[in-house]
Structures are given as structure tokens and as C-alpha cells.
Amino acid sequence: MSENQTDHANQPVLEVRDLVTQFSSERGTVNAVRGVSFDLYRGRTLGVVGESGSGKSVLSRSVMGLMPGNATRTGSVRFEGSEVLNASPKVMRSYWGQKMSMVFQDPMTALNPVLRIERQITESLHEHIDMSKAQAKDTALALLTSVGIPEPARRMRQYPHEMSGGMRQRIMIAIALACGPRMLFADEPTTALDVTVQAQILDLLQSMQRDREMSMILVTHDLGVVAGRADDIAVMYAGRIVEKAPAERLFAGMRHPYTQALMRSIPKLEMPSHTRLDAIAGRPPDLVNLPEGCSFAPRCPNAQEKCLVDDPALTADDDHADHVFACHFPVNEVVVAAPGIRVDGQPPRIAHDPSLGGSA
Amino acid sequence: MTLSTATEAAVAPAVPEDADEVAPKKRLPIGAWLSIAWLVLVVFLALFADLLPLHDPNVSVASKAELAPGEEGLWLGADGSSRDMLSRTIYGGRNSLGIAVGAVTIGFVIGGLLGLFSGYFRNWIGKSLAALFDILLAIPALVLALSLVSVLKGDPVQAPDAFRLPTILILILALGVVSIPLLARITRGNTMAWAQREFVTAARAQGATNGRILFREILPNVLPAMAYIALLGVAIAVVAEGGLAILGASLDPPAATWGIMINDGKSAMEDAPFIMFTPIVATFLTVMALNYLGDLIRDRFDVRESAL
Numbered sequence: 001m002s003e004n005q006t007d008h009a010n011q012p013v014l015e016v017r018d019l020v021t022q023f024s025s026e027r028g029t030v031n032a033v034r035g036v037s038f039d040l041y042r043g044r045t046l047g048v049v050g051e052s053g054s055g056k057s058v059l060s061r062s063v064m065g066l067m068p069g070n071a072t073r074t075g076s077v078r079f080e081g082s083e084v085l086n087a088s089p090k091v092m093r094s095y096w097g098q099k100m101s102m103v104f105q106d107p108m109t110a111l112n113p114v115l116r117i118e119r120q121i122t123e124s125l126h127e128h129i130d131m132s133k134a135q136a137k138d139t140a141l142a143l144l145t146s147v148g149i150p151e152p153a154r155r156m157r158q159y160p161h162e163m164s165g166g167m168r169q170r171i172m173i174a175i176a177l178a179c180g181p182r183m184l185f186a187d188e189p190t191t192a193l194d195v196t197v198q199a200q201i202l203d204l205l206q207s208m209q210r211d212r213e214m215s216m217i218l219v220t221h222d223l224g225v226v227a228g229r230a231d232d233i234a235v236m237y238a239g240r241i242v243e244k245a246p247a248e249r250l251f252a253g254m255r256h257p258y259t260q261a262l263m264r265s266i267p268k269l270e271m272p273s274h275t276r277l278d279a280i281a282g283r284p285p286d287l288v289n290l291p292e293g294c295s296f297a298p299r300c301p302n303a304q305e306k307c308l309v310d311d312p313a314l315t316a317d318d319d320h321a322d323h324v325f326a327c328h329f330p331v332n333e334v335v336v337a338a339p340g341i342r343v344d345g346q347p348p349r350i351a352h353d354p355s356l357g358g359s360a
Numbered sequence: 361m362t363l364s365t366a367t368e369a370a371v372a373p374a375v376p377e378d379a380d381e382v383a384p385k386k387r388l389p390i391g392a393w394l395s396i397a398w399l400v401l402v403v404f405l406a407l408f409a410d411l412l413p414l415h416d417p418n419v420s421v422a423s424k425a426e427l428a429p430g431e432e433g434l435w436l437g438a439d440g441s442s443r444d445m446l447s448r449t450i451y452g453g454r455n456s457l458g459i460a461v462g463a464v465t466i467g468f469v470i471g472g473l474l475g476l477f478s479g480y481f482r483n484w485i486g487k488s489l490a491a492l493f494d495i496l497l498a499i500p501a502l503v504l505a506l507s508l509v510s511v512l513k514g515d516p517v518q519a520p521d522a523f524r525l526p527t528i529l530i531l532i533l534a535l536g537v538v539s540i541p542l543l544a545r546i547t548r549g550n551t552m553a554w555a556q557r558e559f560v561t562a563a564r565a566q567g568a569t570n571g572r573i574l575f576r577e578i579l580p581n582v583l584p585a586m587a588y589i590a591l592l593g594v595a596i597a598v599v600a601e602g603g604l605a606i607l608g609a610s611l612d613p614p615a616a617t618w619g620i621m622i623n624d625g626k627s628a629m630e631d632a633p634f635i636m637f638t639p640i641v642a643t644f645l646t647v648m649a650l651n652y653l654g655d656l657i658r659d660r661f662d663v664r665e666s667a668l
Contacts, residue, residue, distance in 0.1 A: 064565065066564060069482065093568075093569065094567070095567075096566060096567035102562070111559055112577055112580075113581070114580045115576075123576065127568060127569070128567055172562075176566070178566070179566070
């Protein structure tokens with residue numbers, strides 16, 4: 001038994017190799033994910049960061065296999081050693097909910113508006129685990145309590161519209177965790193929420209992950225969200241990972257100009273009022289007609305001739321083998337941590353004032 | 361975590377969090393109550409007609425034809441065959457509504473199922489079904505119903521002993537077939553819209569089967585739209601039966617429906633207009649009540665959807 005567990009610890013829960021996801025559209029083929037590889041071990045969190053359209057949400061849905069009909073995927077996704085990339089829907093259903101699960105961005109749209117909370121939680125319990133009604137109800141009550149919902153018995157009888165955003169996201173988390181998945185995808189879990197509630201939900205996800213030894217992929221556009229919460233951080237741009245490193249390593253010395261620009265675009269509390277934000281000029285590239293060379297080159301302050309013709313491959317940092325980046329002319333500057341990002345691995349202290357936290 | 365939970369619990373009673381989020385319950389307008397009252401009355405009379413102290417609707421009871429309302433204790437008078445108009449209106453309502461509700465039930469179940477499947481499975485089967493609905497809708501409803509009735513009724517002169525369904529079932533089937541594409545299309549459109557919602561993906565991410573997603577996640581959301589169309593459908597079917605009656609394709613005499621009564625009364629329109637107007641008023645009020653309640657459902661449904 002214990003030997004088995006060590007095996008599990010040494011073998012990645014998730015191995016993704018050269019994952020490519022394309023959508024056929026009227027305009028042409030959309031290259032949403034372009035050759036992404038990573039490993040994720042048990043109990044670890046990978047933060048995936050990028051701006052809108054960088055392919056970060058598509059990445060998590062591609063790995064999980066929740067794709068619309070016009071998508072094609074190639075490459076390899078191995079979950080606990082088994083290839084799941086092009087598994088049949090029937091096989092995937094045995095993974096979804098029980099082995100991997102997802103917390104969605106907007107809990108209002110991800111909950112069924114006309115079903116009571118109780119049914120939405122117990123549904124998958126009935127589906128996967130042959131539970132009696134009473135057992136399922138008890139399990140649901142325990143789940144709601146564990147995600148910090150006061151008066152769970154009353155909440156069970158309510159509909160989603162009777163709850164606040166933070167409460168709904170707690171329900172979403174309870175639903176996602178109902179069947180004890182070993183891998184959780186959190187797709188921008190706090191983007192639709194009030195700032196005051198964001199930290200609470202992130203804390204909840206983190207504590208759930210620790211208690212259950214789950215692996216987690218935390219997708220966000222906010223470096224501040226993953227700081228202190230992710231073990232590793234992958235920065236995505238135009239469907240590719242452009243930089244990936246353990247979180248502390250990344251914040252100690254980011255090498256890709258895009259990562260650096262993302263970092264600089266976070267407002268800092270110590271800046272005087274009315275300081276202009278360091279926004280990243282230009283727009284992300286069109287995923288149908290990608291430019292030749294490095295896709296960040298048109299917006300990159302350091303871009304040179306070579307960048308416009310030659311797409312850089314992911315290469316490891318000289319001193320740190322686990323720090324990879326895709327850039328011909330990497331920056332080598334230590335950015336002083338912005339507020340909300342503490343290099344010591346502590347969660348950011350955004351809006352953690354308990355006097356504000358009543359509306360979750 | 362513990363801290364924030366404690367705070368939430370402490371704050372919860374002080375802030376009536378539900379108060380501002382739940383839309384204030386709107387009172388039903390007076391028109392709704394009138395519509396409901398009329399329909400309840402009609403349905404009650406239709407259901408319990410046999411128990412009420414009414415004359416036989418198919419037997420002459422008055423001393424003369426076209427007896428004016430109020431005379432000889434017949435509140436609504438007598439028709440051209442001296443039959444009690446009140447009794448015929450009530451029994452006619454039973455037949456008219458029975459045919460309409462039966463037909464729409466067929467449309468609701470079969471059309472609803474076909475619509476759900478064709479809206480959810482967007483493959484060649486779903487697309488062919490959608491094309492079929494369009495084709496059926498392109499055929500004028502009354503012509504389709506009339507042809508179905510005449511085919512199903514057969515020819516009593518040429519084949520008098522052939523098996524045939526009771527005429528009321530034939531009418532229900534004919535109007536039911538006509539209402540299938542109507543309900544199927546509405547259901548399909550709504551299913552397509554709801555199937556793209558995030559909660560459907562979320563249900564898939566929890567390992568729900570297609571059947572479960574279709575019937576447990578999508579169907580409850582589509583039902584209000586189906587109910588709206590079904591109420592309108594009953595109203596349309598009542599009128600359509602009237603159309604068939606005027607073409608002589610409704611129930612066999614001496615049975616009454618509102619359509620048959622209108623048809624019977626039209627020859628005496630100048631001498632005794634009440635014979636024609638009584639079933640017309642009954643049809644009018646019923647159709648209007650159904651339409652009004654249907655609109656009410658649609659409005660409520662729309663409001664709820666826009667609030668999401």
C-alpha cells in the first residue's frame with residue numbers, strides 16, 4: 001500500500017506532451033493551443049497565467065477533453081499513466097467528476113438556474129457512486145459545510161439566484177469535489193467575483209487541495225492570484241508556454257519579456273496616485289494568422305531582426321534546469337515584487353480584512 | 361478560512377441577503393385571474409357535465425326550434441333542432457377542449473422529444489429532423505389536418521365494415537400531427553440555446569450522461585417555453601377544430617363541438633343569431649384566456665432569463 005503511494009508520488013498525475021488544439025471556424029483554423037508540454041505531480045499546483053486569448057482556458061479544457069465539436073486535438077495527455085487524449089466519450093465520463101473535475105469561471109452561468117442546490121450536488125453522486133438518497137444528502141451537507149457555507153441545510157433547498165457570487169462559487173467547488181477527484185482544474189475561479197471574496201475562494205481551493213492531496217491547475221490572468229498559491233507557474237502567450245518555473249524561481253528572476261511586462265502591469269500600492277499603469281502595448285496576435293517568428297515580437301520592447309523570423313524554442317536557464325523560457329534575448333532583471341505578490345510563498349494579502357468579508 | 365466563515369455566519373442574520381436578490385413577487389394582473397376563472401369554469405363544466413342537471417344535448421327538448429334564450433327554462437334557448445343550447449355548449453366545450461388538449465398533448469410529447477433530440481444532437485440526424493419540421497410547417501395546417509381526417513376516416517360508402525378509429529380519436533391524431541412540428545421547432549430552438557450554457561459543460565465535467573444532461577439539466581429550462589407554446593397550441597387547436605367543422609370534417613352528428621354549433625347556427629344567423637353567437641363567444645373567451653396566460657408565462661420566463 002505504502003509502496004503504491006510512493007509510486008504515485010513519483011509518477012506524474014498528468015503528463016501533457018505537445019498538445020495542439022485547433023478550432024475550425026469560418027475565418028480559418030484557430031490555433032488555440034500550440035504544442036504545450038508539462039508534468040503535474042500529486043498534490044502540486046500549476047498556475048497557468050496569460051491574458052485573454054492566450055489559450056489558457058482552452059488548455060485546461062483540452063486536457064480535460066471538454067471540447068466543442070469543431071475542435072481537434074493532437075499530442076498526448078496521460079492521466080495516471082493512461083492516454084486520455086482521444087478516449088471515447090464513454091471512457092471520458094468515467095474520468096470526469098471522479099478523477100478530474102473543473103471549477104468554472106462564472107458560478108452564475110455554471111450552475112443550473114432552475115435546479116435546487118441539493119440536486120445539483122447529489123446528481124453526480126448518484127451518477128458515479130451508487131448512493132442512496134439519504135446518503136447523498138448527508139454527503140452533500142458535509143460538502144457544503146466543508147466549503148464554508150453556513151446553514152447548509154437551508155442552502156440546499158435554495159436556487160442559485162438566491163445566493164451571492166462567492167456563495168455560488170463555494171457551491172461550484174462543492175459540486176466539483178463531490179466525487180473526490182484527484183485532479184482539479186480551476187478556470188479563472190475568482191475572475192467573476194468581488195475582490196473581497198477572491199482571496200477567500202482561493203484560500204478555500206488551496207485548503208481543499210491540501211486536505212485531499214489533489215493536483216490542481218489554476219488558470220488565471222492575474223499573476224497575483226497564483227503567487228504564493230502555485231508550486232509552478234506557466235506563462236502562456238498565443239497558445240504556447242513562453243516561460244515556466246517554480247513560483248519562487250520565477251518571481252526571483254523572470255526571463256521572458258512578456259512575463260516581465262505582465263508583472264509590471266500590476267498596479268502597486270506604493271506608487272503615487274495617478275501613476276500610469278504599465279500596460280502592454282498592442283494586442284495579442286490573431287490565432288488564425290499567426291505572425292512568423294516569435295508571436296510576442298510585435299509587442300516586445302527587446303525584439304530584434306531574428307525574433308521576427310525565428311520562433312524561439314523553450315530552453316532551460318543555465319543555472320536552473322527547471323526554469324524554461326522561449327526567448328532569443330531573455331531579460332535578466334529582478335523585478336521587485338508587486339503588492340499582492342510576496343516572494344516568501346505567503347498568499348497575497350489582498351482584501352483579507354474580515355470586516356469586508358461578509359458577503360461571500 | 362475559519363475566520364471568514366465565522367464572519368459570514370455572523371453577518372448573515374443582520375443583512376437580509378435574499379431580500380435584494382430575489383425579484384419581488386409580482387401580483388397577478390386582474391386579467392390573469394379572469395382568464396383562470398373562465399378556464400376553470402369551462403374545464404369544470406366539461407369534466408362534470410354528466411353529473412349536472414342538464415338536458416341531453418342531442419335530444420329535442422324545446423317546444424319549437426330556435427327558441428329564444430330564457431324561455432321554457434332554457435337559459436340559452438334552443439337550436440334549430442330544438443336542442444338545449446346550454447347543454448350543447450357545455451358538451452360541445454367538452455368535445456372541443458378534449459380534442460384540442462389531446463392533440464396538443466401528442467404534439468407536446470412527440471414534438472417535445474424530437475425537438476430536444478434535434479436541438480441537442482447537432483449531427484445529421486438532428487439536422488434532418490429540423491428539415492422535416494420545416495417541411496411539415498410549410499404545409500398549411502388546416503389542409504394537412506383535413507387530409508389526415510379524410511384518410512383516417514376512410515370511405516364509409518365503399519368500405520362500410522372496415523375498421524376505423526372513433527372520430528374523436530381521428531381528430532385528436534390529425535390535429536396532434538399538425539402540432540408536432542410547431543412544438544418541435546420551439547423546443548429545438550430553446551434546447552440549442554440552453555445546450556450552449558456553461559452549466560451543461562459543467563454537468564459534462566462531472567461525468568453526466570447525455571440523457572441526464574438532456575432531461576435533468578436542459579429540459580427543466582426549456583419547459584416554460586414549451587408550456588407557452590402548448591397553451592397557444594390549445595387555443596389554435598380549438599379554432600382549427602372549428603375550421604374542420606365548417607368543412608364538415610369534425611365529429612359525426614349529432615355530437616356537438618363549438619365548431620359544429622357555429623356551423624349549425626350559420627343558416628339561422630338572421631332569425632336567431634344567438635345560436636351562432638353562443639359558441640362563438642365561448643370560443644373567443646377560451647382562446648383569449650389561453651393566449652393571455654401563455655403571454656404571461658412567456659413574460660415571466662423572459663424576465664427570469666434576462667436576470668441571469
